[in-house]
Amino acid sequence: xxxxxxxxADRLDERLARIALGRVYEPGDHRLSSxxxxxxxxxxxxxxxxxxVDKLESELADRLDGVSPRRDLDRAESLGIRFVIxxxxxxxxxxxxxxxxxxxxxxxxxxxxxxxxGPLRLDEVERSVxxxxxxxxxxxxxxxxxxxAAEVAMKGFAxxxxxxxxxxxxxHRGALAVRGPSVxxxxxxxxxxxxxxxxxxxAALAAExxxxxxxxxxxxxxxxxxxxxxxxxxxxTRGTVVVEAAHRSGALNTAAxxxxxxxxxxxxxxxxxxxxxxxxxxxxxxxxxxxxxxGAEVLELIGGVGEHLPEAPRMAExxxxxxxxDQQGVLDAFGYGEVTSVDALARDARLGxxxxxxxxxxxxxLGLAERxxxxxxxxPDPALQPALPSDDRSPS
Amino acid sequence: xxxxxxxxADRLDERLARIALGRVYEPGDHRLSSxxxxxxxxxxxxxxxxxxVDKLESELADRLDGVSPRRDLDRAESLGIRFVIxxxxxxxxxxxxxxxxxxxxxxxxxxxxxxxxGPLRLDEVERSVxxxxxxxxxxxxxxxxxxxAAEVAMKGFAxxxxxxxxxxxxxHRGALAVRGPSVxxxxxxxxxxxxxxxxxxxAALAAExxxxxxxxxxxxxxxxxxxxxxxxxxxxTRGTVVVEAAHRSGALNTAAxxxxxxxxxxxxxxxxxxxxxxxxxxxxxxxxxxxxxxGAEVLELIGGVGEHLPEAPRMAExxxxxxxxDQQGVLDAFGYGEVTSVDALARDARLGxxxxxxxxxxxxxLGLAERxxxxxxxxPDPALQPALPSDDRSPS
Numbered sequence: 119x120x121x122x123x124x125x126x127a128d129r130l131d132e133r134l135a136r137i138a139l140g141r142v143y144e145p146g147d148h149r150l151s152s153x154x155x156x157x158x159x160x161x162x163x164x165x166x167x168x169x170x171v172d173k174l175e176s177e178l179a180d181r182l183d184g185v186s187p188r189r190d191l192d193r194a195e196s197l198g199i200r201f202v203i204x205x206x207x208x209x210x211x212x213x214x215x216x217x218x219x220x221x222x223x224x225x226x227x228x229x230x231x232x233x234x235x236g237p238l239r240l241d242e243v244e245r246s247v248x249x250x251x252x253x254x255x256x257x258x259x260x261x262x263x264x265x266x267a268a269e270v271a272m273k274g275f276a277x278x279x280x281x282x283x284x285x286x287x288x289x290h291r292g293a294l295a296v297r298g299p300s301v302x303x304x305x306x307x308x309x310x311x312x313x314x315x316x317x318x319x320x321a322a323l324a325a326e327x328x329x330x331x332x333x334x335x336x337x338x339x340x341x342x343x344x345x346x347x348x349x350x351x352x353x354x355t356r357g358t359v360v361v362e363a364a365h366r367s368g369a370l371n372t373a374a375x376x377x378x379x380x381x382x383x384x385x386x387x388x389x390x391x392x393x394x395x396x397x398x399x400x401x402x403x404x405x406x407x408x409x410x411x412x413g414a415e416v417l418e419l420i421g422g423v424g425e426h427l428p429e430a431p432r433m434a435e436x437x438x439x440x441x442x443x444d445q446q447g448v449l450d451a452f453g454y455g456e457v458t459s460v461d462a463l464a465r466d467a468r469l470g471x472x473x474x475x476x477x478x479x480x481x482x483x484l485g486l487a488e489r490x491x492x493x494x495x496x497x498p499d500p501a502l503q504p505a506l507p508s509d510d511r512s513p514s
Numbered sequence: 515x516x517x518x519x520x521x522x523a524d525r526l527d528e529r530l531a532r533i534a535l536g537r538v539y540e541p542g543d544h545r546l547s548s549x550x551x552x553x554x555x556x557x558x559x560x561x562x563x564x565x566x567v568d569k570l571e572s573e574l575a576d577r578l579d580g581v582s583p584r585r586d587l588d589r590a591e592s593l594g595i596r597f598v599i600x601x602x603x604x605x606x607x608x609x610x611x612x613x614x615x616x617x618x619x620x621x622x623x624x625x626x627x628x629x630x631x632g633p634l635r636l637d638e639v640e641r642s643v644x645x646x647x648x649x650x651x652x653x654x655x656x657x658x659x660x661x662x663a664a665e666v667a668m669k670g671f672a673x674x675x676x677x678x679x680x681x682x683x684x685x686h687r688g689a690l691a692v693r694g695p696s697v698x699x700x701x702x703x704x705x706x707x708x709x710x711x712x713x714x715x716x717a718a719l720a721a722e723x724x725x726x727x728x729x730x731x732x733x734x735x736x737x738x739x740x741x742x743x744x745x746x747x748x749x750x751t752r753g754t755v756v757v758e759a760a761h762r763s764g765a766l767n768t769a770a771x772x773x774x775x776x777x778x779x780x781x782x783x784x785x786x787x788x789x790x791x792x793x794x795x796x797x798x799x800x801x802x803x804x805x806x807x808x809g810a811e812v813l814e815l816i817g818g819v820g821e822h823l824p825e826a827p828r829m830a831e832x833x834x835x836x837x838x839x840d841q842q843g844v845l846d847a848f849g850y851g852e853v854t855s856v857d858a859l860a861r862d863a864r865l866g867x868x869x870x871x872x873x874x875x876x877x878x879x880l881g882l883a884e885r886x887x888x889x890x891x892x893x894p895d896p897a898l899q900p901a902l903p904s905d906d907r908s909p910s
Binding site for chain 1: 654657658702708709710734735736737738782783784785786787792795798799804805806807808811845846847848849850851852862
């Protein structure tokens with residue numbers, strides 16, 4: 119389904135009609151969105167007022183008479199808030215995927231429009247990732263969210279989240295810390311900071327990124343509006359990363375939307391002893407989420423093919439890495455913690471005595487073997503020493 | 515490939531011949547194992563002595579004259595050590611799966627026999643799981659290993675590991691703590707505790723479970739023997755759980771054997787910030803391992819179908835769980851943190867004024883809503899209060 123492209127002269131009427139509809143209907147109404155697409159919002163409002171549209175309740179149609187979309191728009195503009203609708207150059211086309219979902223479950227309608235505050239244009243957030251999770255995040259989860267947000271934001275991907283406590287705010291802050299793009303999607307008006315204590319976080323996002331809502335300025339969040347908001351977070355982004363989520367976490371609702379929209383679903387594991395990670399582990403086990411451990415892996419999954427290949431993990435080179443095959447053969451022939459004769463080493467390594475002796479002296483020079491009473495032994499490798507302390511020595 | 519079943523009278527000769535071969539050849543020699551299966555070890559030894567077997571080196575054949583298998587066996591029996599070979603009632607049949615692997619890589623040969631110390635019979639460890647991981651385990655990893663080991667051991671599954679520092683010892687101890695079956699597979703003789711500081715752990719396993727090796731008593735561990743030992747841990751068990759493993763961990767070698775043998779491969783995630791979990795996360799991402807968070811999930815994967823269904827996670831019932839649809843509708847109509855009039859609630863909930871008032875009073879009785887100046891509001895839910903402290907209040 120493509121966005122309505124009414125002639126430019128009609129755009130203001132279309133915009134005002136969509137504001138009016140948004141004031142009367144709760145977000146996500148699939149039938150309303152479809153009708154607005156098919157008829158245009160101007161005609162839909164006319165039809166509703168004439169009550170000729172089946173099944174749409176006349177009470178709601180009556181309420182259309184009481185709204186003042188022009189005043190809403192003027193007031194919003196005076197606050198630096200714009201209203202973006204389908205067909206506008208700024209409209210984020212990826213969000214239209216909602217139109218393809220069946221209407222029965224969870225109010226998936228394409229938003230009538232998006233109220234936006236901030237310099238970031240919504241048509242520039244196609245390269246984006248949602249980072250969501252528990253409001254009662256642990257410091258581990260907050261650290262992971264901020265790290266991943268910073269990494270993807272540095273590559274120009276917008277970090278989209280819900281500005282809630284915990285993981286959401288850590289994700290926004292991670293992006294802001296590297297002056298990367300970040301978008302908060304709210305369940306109430308963009309002029310009403312929620313939670314109220316995140317007022318300055320939202321002010322920072324409005325100054326450098328964007329604060330977005332399908333609810334008009336002044337509207338308050340409700341439970342259903344939070345759930346509707348979650349579909350926008352999933353629909354705006356290429357993929358959703360769940361960092362921490364207990365069972366029943368709202369983040370799992372966003373994850374479900376990402377799944378329905380066939381967007382990439384990712385989860386960051388945590389300690390299995392942490393209740394804050396149980397929901398993520400469930401997603402990783404049964405929910406089709408891919409395990410990611412950092413921003414590079416997120417970029418690998420959401421980036422274009424070959425656009426972001428994560429670096430192979432680098433390991434410190436060990437002394438053993440550059441041995442000749444004779445040296446390695448002799449070293450492997452040692453018993454662990456054993457003093458071994460040159461004869462026995464030669465036999466086990468299947469080398470001659472001379473070759474074995476040469477290799478032994480080279481190993482000694484490398485600090486890997488040493489001559490002791492009765493033969494030779496491997497020099498203990500600090501990396502192989504026990505890391506567990508006393509209880510290793512006195513098992514009971 | 516089935517085990518050789520020579521007549522009972524010949525079992526001692528077969529046993530002695532296998533001991534002799536084991537003294538001369540390093541573990542895992544695929545061709546030697548195959549020949550022993552096909553010819554019987556007695557005839558193989560004869561053929562080797564006559565040097566009529568192609569490509570087996572004559573030097574090794576010569577050394578067969580120097581071994582004393584009868585003395586080895588007598589000495590072992592005096593130490594309470596038995597030697598179990600294919601065809602014995604105690605032979606663990608699941609280990610024969612090694613015969614099906616291609617010989618080219620990593621010496622997968624079926625062991626010539628297994629030296630065993632301890633009361634646990636090897637034919638009773640078919641219901642078993644390997645729990646392996648890093649020697650330099652964290653306390654988190656050790657706790658996970660011990661917990662999982664205890665859970666599966668309580669269900670009668672033997673916990674098989676390598677008695678190394680870290681995860682291995684935690685797994686054995688977890689099983690011993692519930693007096694469950696546990697088997698240590700060593701890379702040297704079962705009479706030689708390795709690491710030496712685990713002497714009393716190994717003594718406990720020999721007293722209540724089993725200590726096993728394909729190397730004869732007195733033999734010392736080498737690097738290759740550790741790698742060969744890992745194949746036995748994988749082959750003895752229905753599945754392998756990797757709890758913590760850095761890159762290059764030996765546990766990943768055991769995991770690779772489990773994969774080649776089509777046994778269930780499992781990994782316990784940890785913090786992505788922990789180097790000790792990087793190898794496990796890699797297995798979970800790219801190695802085909804299933805994510806498990808506890809013993810119940812391990813049992814689900816390795817148990818018979820329907821034998822072990824993990825309990826669905828139980829959640830504390832919340833006050834909201836038993837509301838009527840009217841009560842829920844009114845509750846959902848509240849703005850978060852907003853004082854709302856009965857009129858507005860009625861409109862948003864699409865209920866009449868009377869029904870709304872009834873529901874409000876019921877919600878008040880449940881402690882979910884309260885009447886305040888100007889209308890009603892939701893009673894703040896402690897579970898929804900911010901968990902992050904000061905920085906939530908002063909975002910900067």
